Amino acid sequence: MFGSHFYHATVRKSVAVFGTLFNNITVARKKGDGSLVNQVKVPLAYGPKQKFLSRLDSDTGQDASVAMKLPRMAFEIAGVDFDTTKKLQKRISIDEPVSTTVATEGALVFEEEIGNLSLVAVSKSSIVDGVTPAGSSAYTDGIKNIFMTGFGQISRDDNAASANLDNVFVVSYIKVAVGASILVSNNGGGVSGSVSPSQSTYSEPYQISIFPNRGLDGILHAAANPELYVYNIGGDNGINLKFSDALLINQQHVFFVPDVEIKWQISQAQMDIIWGLTANTSPLNSTQVIDHNIYKFREITASTVTSRKSIKQQTPYNINMQLNIMAKNQDDGLQILEQIIPYFQPEYTVAIKPIDDMPTFKQDVPIILNSVSFDDQYEGDYNSRRVLIYTLDFTMKMSFYGPVATPRAIRQVLIDFTGNTGIKAFGALISFASIVAIPTSFTPGATIYQGSDKTRTWSGTIDAVDSSSIRLVENNVTGYTPGGNLYVNNGGEIQELTSASDQSNSIALSGDLDTFSSIDISIGADDTESDFTVTTTIDNTDF
Amino acid sequence: MPRNVYFSQAVKSEQNLYEDLIIESLKIFGQDAYYLPRTIINRDEIFGEDSSSKFDDAYMIEAYIENSDGFEGEGDLYSKFGLEIRDEATFIISRRQWQRFIGINYSNTTYPKPDEGDLIYLPLSNSFFEIKFVEEEQPFYQLSNLPVYKLNCALFEYNDEDMETGVAAIDLTQAKNAYQVGLDVAVSNGNHFTLGEIVTQTLLSDSTGYVTVFGEVQTITKSTDNTTAIISVSNIGTVDTTNESTTTDSARDFLVSSGSAGFSANLVGSTSTHTCAITNVYTLSDDDLNNTFASDSQAKNVQFEIEGDNFIDFSESNPFGDPSETL
Numbered sequence: 001m002f003g004s005h006f007y008h009a010t011v012r013k014s015v016a017v018f019g020t021l022f023n024n025i026t027v028a029r030k031k032g033d034g035s036l037v038n039q040v041k042v043p044l045a046y047g048p049k050q051k052f053l054s055r056l057d058s059d060t061g062q063d064a065s066v067a068m069k070l071p072r073m074a075f076e077i078a079g080v081d082f083d084t085t086k087k088l089q090k091r092i093s094i095d096e097p098v099s100t101t102v103a104t105e106g107a108l109v110f111e112e113e114i115g116n117l118s119l120v121a122v123s124k125s126s127i128v129d130g131v132t133p134a135g136s137s138a139y140t141d142g143i144k145n146i147f148m149t150g151f152g153q154i155s156r157d158d159n160a161a162s163a164n165l166d167n168v169f170v171v172s173y174i175k176v177a178v179g180a181s182i183l184v185s186n187n188g189g190g191v192s193g194s195v196s197p198s199q200s201t202y203s204e205p206y207q208i209s210i211f212p213n214r215g216l217d218g219i220l221h222a223a224a225n226p227e228l229y230v231y232n233i234g235g236d237n238g239i240n241l242k243f244s245d246a247l248l249i250n251q252q253h254v255f256f257v258p259d260v261e262i263k264w265q266i267s268q269a270q271m272d273i274i275w276g277l278t279a280n281t282s283p284l285n286s287t288q289v290i291d292h293n294i295y296k297f298r299e300i301t302a303s304t305v306t307s308r309k310s311i312k313q314q315t316p317y318n319i320n321m322q323l324n325i326m327a328k329n330q331d332d333g334l335q336i337l338e339q340i341i342p343y344f345q346p347e348y349t350v351a352i353k354p355i356d357d358m359p360t361f362k363q364d365v366p367i368i369l370n371s372v373s374f375d376d377q378y379e380g381d382y383n384s385r386r387v388l389i390y391t392l393d394f395t396m397k398m399s400f401y402g403p404v405a406t407p408r409a410i411r412q413v414l415i416d417f418t419g420n421t422g423i424k425a426f427g428a429l430i431s432f433a434s435i436v437a438i439p440t441s442f443t444p445g446a447t448i449y450q451g452s453d454k455t456r457t458w459s460g461t462i463d464a465v466d467s468s469s470i471r472l473v474e475n476n477v478t479g480y481t482p483g484g485n486l487y488v489n490n491g492g493e494i495q496e497l498t499s500a501s502d503q504s505n506s507i508a509l510s511g512d513l514d515t516f517s518s519i520d521i522s523i524g525a526d527d528t529e530s531d532f533t534v535t536t537t538i539d540n541t542d543f
Numbered sequence: 544m545p546r547n548v549y550f551s552q553a554v555k556s557e558q559n560l561y562e563d564l565i566i567e568s569l570k571i572f573g574q575d576a577y578y579l580p581r582t583i584i585n586r587d588e589i590f591g592e593d594s595s596s597k598f599d600d601a602y603m604i605e606a607y608i609e610n611s612d613g614f615e616g617e618g619d620l621y622s623k624f625g626l627e628i629r630d631e632a633t634f635i636i637s638r639r640q641w642q643r644f645i646g647i648n649y650s651n652t653t654y655p656k657p658d659e660g661d662l663i664y665l666p667l668s669n670s671f672f673e674i675k676f677v678e679e680e681q682p683f684y685q686l687s688n689l690p691v692y693k694l695n696c697a698l699f700e701y702n703d704e705d706m707e708t709g710v711a712a713i714d715l716t717q718a719k720n721a722y723q724v725g726l727d728v729a730v731s732n733g734n735h736f737t738l739g740e741i742v743t744q745t746l747l748s749d750s751t752g753y754v755t756v757f758g759e760v761q762t763i764t765k766s767t768d769n770t771t772a773i774i775s776v777s778n779i780g781t782v783d784t785t786n787e788s789t790t791t792d793s794a795r796d797f798l799v800s801s802g803s804a805g806f807s808a809n810l811v812g813s814t815s816t817h818t819c820a821i822t823n824v825y826t827l828s829d830d831d832l833n834n835t836f837a838s839d840s841q842a843k844n845v846q847f848e849i850e851g852d853n854f855i856d857f858s859e860s861n862p863f864g865d866p867s868e869t870l
Contacts, residue, residue, distance in 0.1 A: 016851045017851055019843065019844075019846075020855060023827060029585075030595065031585050031595060032584070036782075036792050036794060037595050037705075037778065038780060039780065039781070039794045040722035043722075043841060043843075044843060045624075045841055045843045047622075054621050054626050054841070057626075058626035060619070060628075064669075064670070065671050065719075065720075066699045066701040066720060067630070067701075068700055069701045069702075069839060072624055076623055324623060324624070328700055328702040329590070329593075329594040331592065331594050353855075356854070382659065382676035383675050
């Protein structure tokens, strides 16, 4: 009856979450003077496992020189029971729209001035690779900046309001001499790379593209038509660009940090000033400091909801976990215990994403510490082992979820009100005194109006036509001039039903509302009734 | 009524002969074993335990294993804590031989004898046995003397005790079983640390005192170009003289030498005197299965971290603290 396969690995996730809580506990041993002589992280494992794997994981035979290593922790599921305190309404479903976000690169909206760009051009001869050139004071604000050696460097002085922005700058549109190499290194992470252009002339600027965690994309592209270039830098480690030889900046640059959708833009004129260059000339060799304002731009993005995911069944369950601590000394065990207990008051809540297919859906999982007990078998003869085990009983409040459905989005709903006779009788009726010749454009769906085409005194939509009347979709007579000419504009061709040809016309509100017996609703072919809710509002001004 | 004075069981020459025969039998039928006296570092008089014991001597002695059919005890058991080997054995050693080779080294005891808590290392099976009970009165005064100790032992439960005996097979056990932290170090001129030496990093040194972290190098994996190495360090300790009002120093970790806030202290070897910069300290967040909990394949701490990262939501921080950061 249930049929469709689904598996959210709820219990497996519970085990992993529980294990993550306790996988970084330290036990320290001290000397008499209080200094520490040993500190160990306590190993943790989920207790139940296949026995042969436990043998494979262990030293056995000649390799097993000790009985076991202590202290250590293990946990297991002690039981699963329905959570009667957390019953939810059965009709509540979990929905997540699936949207496609389209970034419209280049569409930048000015937001505010947020800082100042200070550029220090220094003598080429003073450059030592990796050393901040003399006369520059960049890289001092603790915020990750581009650091350019070679001919200058860029630093940023944020004002206080923007000091929390942790962004990356890079100058990415450069011109490089043949044989020169460009080294791009990522401060503390990401990928480094080095490229050397093969072009033999300064005549065209070359584009160097840098992507998150990729470093260089491997080649330098000739850019025949320099425009606005957007470079997606990403990461939070900052990037150093080092230019080993002649280079030339010759374009507008946008520095783009995708997470916060902020771009940094420096105009062509600014860059020219910064580098003191015009096209195809030598780089600046004198010391020069130029300040520029930096503006924050926000990128305009658009998104389209294409479908949605839905889970209609969920059931709250308590998963009881038992954590066991085995120690050789009471002090070890109590150190572990004391690093756990304070966090549970008596619960500690972890937020998880329980459904892999619905990454934005989060669930808070309270983990409740129910009880602590310990077993210390210290009595008996001297040959018996002393066993010291602390036991902590927890309850995890999880939920089990049903299958993820992906109903289509409803794009169009057509509502038809149908009378008993099959004649649509909802709209107002224009009646003619005698049989008239209805122009060809007067067809159902066409807009009929009075007055001029540009200044319409009245309009309506034709629902049905016969030789002596026109039924409208709307039940609206306001503005109608009895006996006036009627027009339909069919793609620029205006046809007229004159008062002379129709002799006389009048309009009357439909009074046949009582005959409505059913409402037909047409929806997408893949949708079912349970996928949507229809709300009908009838405005009394229609009557 | 007193016993017959014409029959004496305490003839010294007979006692000596009897003891000689026992020693000879032990030498013929016994096994070579190492006796490791326990050094108590910090006895806790409240809980009655010493969690910081070390074993820094090993004396060879012949020992007869009473259980000829194999070790006693419950054998290999699987519990929630993993595999536990509950082997037990009874060793018989000569009282005179023990005094001659081992007891003579005891300087602070009037009547030295094997103590409960000491270890027997049996090279035959590569096993450490902890003496649970020393039976001194079996056989019971056959010639009015007690020529042997009977040591009731159980396989040792290792608790990160330091072993510095100088016997390679014994010290290797520590390298294999002790908790270790993996460090990437930068090596200059091929000057690697040496195995077993203590390496120290000074985290702080100013007018208020100093804070150092130290550990013992257990393994070294050298890169092919000899410029880097991965070392694993066990028995990590801390000395903090900046706040002497506290009774216990806080646990500290090694830090990356070129880390934040201009910290650049390197790792210094005590015997090699070599200096290496730490370029990475392996932690759980490295998701590295080879250099974190490398000495305990039953520990799944890293696997939990990796699995949990897939679906635990870290975007909302808990104002009361995140256990993955603070525990």
